[in-house]
Amino acid sequence: MGSGNSPCASCKLLRRRCAKDCIFAPYFPSDDPQKFAIVHKVFGASNVSKMLQELPIHQRADAVSSLVYEANARVRDPVYGCVGAISYLQNQVSELQMQLAVAQAEILCIQMQHEPSVAAAIPNPQQIMEFQEQNNNNNELTHHHHHHHQYLNFAASSSNVIHDSLSRETLFGHDMVS
């Protein structure tokens, strides 16, 4: 907490007196000036203060952490920020789901081959895998996510506008998703 002698990192940067009930002090200790500097650069101190004030105290620490994460992402990638990372991760999810579908088709074939009485009714394994792959290729990224969490649905419907132009996968997101 901010005492008369040691202002928190925010008040140090803003060059003002750190009051006892300073809203920033619990989350921006003076030994980590960079943390507040980056959040101030992206969001601005008054916006951060406003956001924290609107939250119950027990949620503020998490809010600060996520703001710091977002600010770092935006500094690393000034054009796409976190949105770049999200796009990259969505692609990974899609890729894995496709691999899963192929593997599931393969195991289905193998299991059916172990049941000789059923063997006569099995379609050609190649046909099963092509069917699965076709199904997955037809599912747009957005369609996939309609089955998932509500907020991904929210994201997908509004991300279409930038999605087509996000082709620079090699330039964004890699180091922040490690």
Place this chain on the structure above:
Amino acid sequence: MISERCAACKNQRRKCPSDCIFSPCFPANDPQKFACVHKIYGGSNVGKMLQGIPTYLREQAANALYLEAKWRIHDPVYGCVGIISSLYEQIQNAEIELAKIQTQITFYKLQTQRIEAEPNSEVLQAQSSNMEQFEWDNPTIASWFN
């Protein structure tokens, strides 16, 4: 002839100059876009950020900021970071699932190899005893299939 102000200048109640940095990114027909971005980042911050980006990328940057601002308004504690966490979780779960199935495939392939290596034994009998042997040797893996 008076040209229409961009959404940013309208919101800030000022004149919209012809070289306004906001107008390509915040057209007048979408006031919501600037309103959201202003609420989270502040107008002058957005201007500063856009200035640091080459002109041809500014609209995409504004769109990304809009998305992030919307997510932050929707979830004031975690914002878009909540989505990132959830995606990491999905990836992890999918990788575990994939590893399980690939192990199953390997198991069955080993099975087939064992049967084929003993061409004279009764196929069905050999199959079940091989499975029992495999389960006895590998109780953890076998329990995945039950």
